[in-house]
Amino acid sequence: MFFNFLPKEYSFFDLLEKQTFFATEAAKALKAVVANGAVSEEGLKKLQDIEHEGDEVTHTILEQLDKTFITPIDREDIHALAKEIDDIIDMTCTIVSRMKVYKITRKDKYLIEFADIIEESINGVVCAIKGMRNMKNVKTIYMACVEVNRLENVGDKKRDQALSDLFENEKDAIEIIKWKEIYQEAETILDICEDVTNVVESILVKNA
Amino acid sequence: MFFNFLPKEYSFFDLLEKQTFFATEAAKALKAVVANGAVSEEGLKKLQDIEHEGDEVTHTILEQLDKTFITPIDREDIHALAKEIDDIIDMTCTIVSRMKVYKITRKDKYLIEFADIIEESINGVVCAIKGMRNMKNVKTIYMACVEVNRLENVGDKKRDQALSDLFENEKDAIEIIKWKEIYQEAETILDICEDVTNVVESILVKNA
Amino acid sequence: MFFNFLPKEYSFFDLLEKQTFFATEAAKALKAVVANGAVSEEGLKKLQDIEHEGDEVTHTILEQLDKTFITPIDREDIHALAKEIDDIIDMTCTIVSRMKVYKITRKDKYLIEFADIIEESINGVVCAIKGMRNMKNVKTIYMACVEVNRLENVGDKKRDQALSDLFENEKDAIEIIKWKEIYQEAETILDICEDVTNVVESILVKNA
Numbered sequence: 078m079f080f081n082f083l084p085k086e087y088s089f090f091d092l093l094e095k096q097t098f099f100a101t102e103a104a105k106a107l108k109a110v111v112a113n114g115a116v117s118e119e120g121l122k123k124l125q126d127i128e129h130e131g132d133e134v135t136h137t138i139l140e141q142l143d144k145t146f147i148t149p150i151d152r153e154d155i156h157a158l159a160k161e162i163d164d165i166i167d168m169t170c171t172i173v174s175r176m177k178v179y180k181i182t183r184k185d186k187y188l189i190e191f192a193d194i195i196e197e198s199i200n201g202v203v204c205a206i207k208g209m210r211n212m213k214n215v216k217t218i219y220m221a222c223v224e225v226n227r228l229e230n231v232g233d234k235k236r237d238q239a240l241s242d243l244f245e246n247e248k249d250a251i252e253i254i255k256w257k258e259i260y261q262e263a264e265t266i267l268d269i270c271e272d273v274t275n276v277v278e279s280i281l282v283k284n285a
Numbered sequence: 286m287f288f289n290f291l292p293k294e295y296s297f298f299d300l301l302e303k304q305t306f307f308a309t310e311a312a313k314a315l316k317a318v319v320a321n322g323a324v325s326e327e328g329l330k331k332l333q334d335i336e337h338e339g340d341e342v343t344h345t346i347l348e349q350l351d352k353t354f355i356t357p358i359d360r361e362d363i364h365a366l367a368k369e370i371d372d373i374i375d376m377t378c379t380i381v382s383r384m385k386v387y388k389i390t391r392k393d394k395y396l397i398e399f400a401d402i403i404e405e406s407i408n409g410v411v412c413a414i415k416g417m418r419n420m421k422n423v424k425t426i427y428m429a430c431v432e433v434n435r436l437e438n439v440g441d442k443k444r445d446q447a448l449s450d451l452f453e454n455e456k457d458a459i460e461i462i463k464w465k466e467i468y469q470e471a472e473t474i475l476d477i478c479e480d481v482t483n484v485v486e487s488i489l490v491k492n493a
Numbered sequence: 494m495f496f497n498f499l500p501k502e503y504s505f506f507d508l509l510e511k512q513t514f515f516a517t518e519a520a521k522a523l524k525a526v527v528a529n530g531a532v533s534e535e536g537l538k539k540l541q542d543i544e545h546e547g548d549e550v551t552h553t554i555l556e557q558l559d560k561t562f563i564t565p566i567d568r569e570d571i572h573a574l575a576k577e578i579d580d581i582i583d584m585t586c587t588i589v590s591r592m593k594v595y596k597i598t599r600k601d602k603y604l605i606e607f608a609d610i611i612e613e614s615i616n617g618v619v620c621a622i623k624g625m626r627n628m629k630n631v632k633t634i635y636m637a638c639v640e641v642n643r644l645e646n647v648g649d650k651k652r653d654q655a656l657s658d659l660f661e662n663e664k665d666a667i668e669i670i671k672w673k674e675i676y677q678e679a680e681t682i683l684d685i686c687e688d689v690t691n692v693v694e695s696i697l698v699k700n701a
Contacts (some may be wrong), residue, residue: 143698240386250458250666282351484582490559
C-alpha cells in the first residue's frame with residue numbers, strides 16, 4: 078500500500094512546482110517583450126512554447142488526479158491549483174499575443190511596471206507552492222500568500238492609474254481599446270495569483 | 286459533540302446574512318452615487334469600506350468552512366454562496382471605481398434604473414438567505430428566488446436597450462467604451478444574484 | 494434497489510443528449526443569421542426559443558441531480574457538463590442578440606467561418622456526449638475530443654487573424670468595438686466546447 082501511494086503523492090508537488098517554473102519563465106519572457114516595446118516573431122514564439130510545455134504539465138496533473146485514489150492534499154485543491162497556474166501562463170501569453178495583433182511598438186511605463194509586479198507575484202506563488210511539500214513551513218508559506226495578496230492590491234491601483242491616464246491623455250479611441258484590454262489582462266494575472274494563494278491558505282487551515 | 290457542532294452550524298447562517306447586509310449597503314451606496322451622477326472621493330471611499338468589511342466576513346466564512354467538519358448545508362454550497370455574495374459587493378464597487386476613473390459626471394437614466402433593479406435583486410437575495418435558517422419557509426424562499434430570476438431577465442432587456450440607445454445616439458467612441466463597460470457590469474451583478482438563488486434552490490431540492 | 498436507480502441513470506444521458514440537440518439547433522440558427530448578414534426579428538426569436546428550451550433541460554438535469562443519490566458518472570461531472578452545454582447555447586444566443594443591438598447588416602467572412610467551426614465543434618460535443626452511454630466506445634469518444642481540441646486552436650488563430658484585419662483596416666473605432674466583441678464571443682464558444690470535452694476525457698480516465 079505504502080509503496081503504491083507514496084510516489085504519486087510526491088509527484089503532485091513535483092508537477093505543481095514544474096508548472097510554477099513555466100509561470101516564472103512566462104513572466105521573464107513578458108518582461109523582455111515589454112522592455113523592448115514591440116513583439117518580435119521569436120518573442121511570441123517563446124511564450125507560445127512555454128504555454129505549450131505548461132499545458133502538458135497541467136494535463137499530466139489532471140490525468141494523474143483522475144487515476145489516483147488517495148491524494149496528499151484535497152483532490153479539488155490540486156485541481157484548482159493546476160487550473161489556476163495554467164491560467165497564469167495562458168494570460169501572460171494572451172497579453173503578448175494581443176500586443177502582436179495590435180501592432181504595439183512603444184514601450185509603456187505602466188506595462189513595464191505591471192510586468193515587474195507580475196514577476197514578483199509569481200515568485201510568491203512559487204514560494205507558496207514549494208512550501209507545501211513540508212507543512213512545517215507554515216510561516217514562510219503564509220508570508221508568501223500575504224505578499225501575493227499585497228501585490229494584487231498594488232496591481233488594482235496600478236490599473237486604475239493606468240486607465241485614468243489613458244482616458245485623460247489618449248485621444249485616439251482605437252488606442253484606448255487596445256491598451257484598456259492589455260492593462261486589464263495584466264491585472265487579471267495578479268488576481269489569478271491571488272486565487273492560487275487563497276487555495277494554498279485554505280489547504281493550510283485544513284491541515285492545521 | 287452536540288455542543289461542539291451546534292454553534293458553528295448556526296454561525297454560517299449568521300455570517301451569510303452579515304454578508305448580504307454589506308451587499309445591501311453596497312447597493313444603497315451605488316444608488317446614491319448614480320443619483321448624483323458623479324463620484325465623490327467620499328462616495329468611492331464608502332464603497333471601498335463596505336467592500337473591505339464584506340471581504341472580512343467572506344474570509345471568516347471560508348476559514349470556518351475549512352475548520353469545520355460537519356456543516357448545516359453542503360460545504361460546497363456554503364462556499365459558492367460566500368464567493369458569489371462577495372462578488373456582488375466587489376462588482377458594485379468596481380462600477381463606482383470605474384465611474385471615477387472615467388470621470389463620469391452625468392446622471393444616466395439607464396444606470397439609475399439598473400441601481401434600482403440591483404437593489405431589488407439584492408433584497409431578494411437577502412430574503413432567500415435569511416429563509417434558509419428555517420427550511421419550513423420553502424414558499425417564501427422559493428418566491429424570492431423567482432423574483433431574483435425575473436429581475437435578471439429585466440436586467441438583460443435593460444442592458445440591450447441601454448446598449449442600443451448608446452450605439453445609436455452616442456457618436457464619441459470613447460464615451461461608448463466607458464458606458465458599454467458600466468452597463469455590462471451592472472447587468473453582471475444581476476447575473477450573480479441569480480447564481481446565488483440557483484444555489485439556494487439547489488439546497489432546497491436537496492433538503493426536500 | 495436496481496429498479497430505483499436504473500431509470501435515473503439512463504435519463505442523465507438522455508437529458509445531456511437533449512441539451513446537445515439544442516446546442517446543434519443554436520449553431521444552425523447562428524449559421525443562418527451570419528449567412529444573411531443581418532438579424533431579423535424572427536432570427537433572434539428563434540435563437541431565444543432554443544435558449545429557453547435548452548434552459549429547461551439544464552434546469553431538469555440540475556434538479557434531478559439534487560434529487561438523485563447515486564449517479565452513473567460523478568455528480569460534479571454531470572453538473573459541469575450541463576452548465577457548459579448551457580453556456581454554449583447562451584453564448585450563441587448572445588452573439589445574435591449583440592448583432593441585433595449593434596445593427597449589424599453586413600456579411601462578415603470571419604464570422605461566417607466561425608459559425609462553421611462552431612457547428613463542427615458542437616458536432617464533436619454531440620459525439621462525445623452520445624459516446625458516454627457506452628464506455629466501450631472509448632476510441633470514438635476520444636477522437637471527438639481531439640477534434641474539438643483541434644477546432645479550438647483553429648478558432649484561436651481565426652480570432653487573431655480577424656482582430657489583426659479589423660485593427661488594420663477598420664478606421665471607425667465604434668465598428669471595432671462591435672466586431673471585437675463578436676469575434677471574441679465566437680471564440681469563447683469554442684473554448685467552452687473544449688471545456689466540455691475536457692470533462693468527458695476526465696470521465697474516461699476515471700472509468701478506465
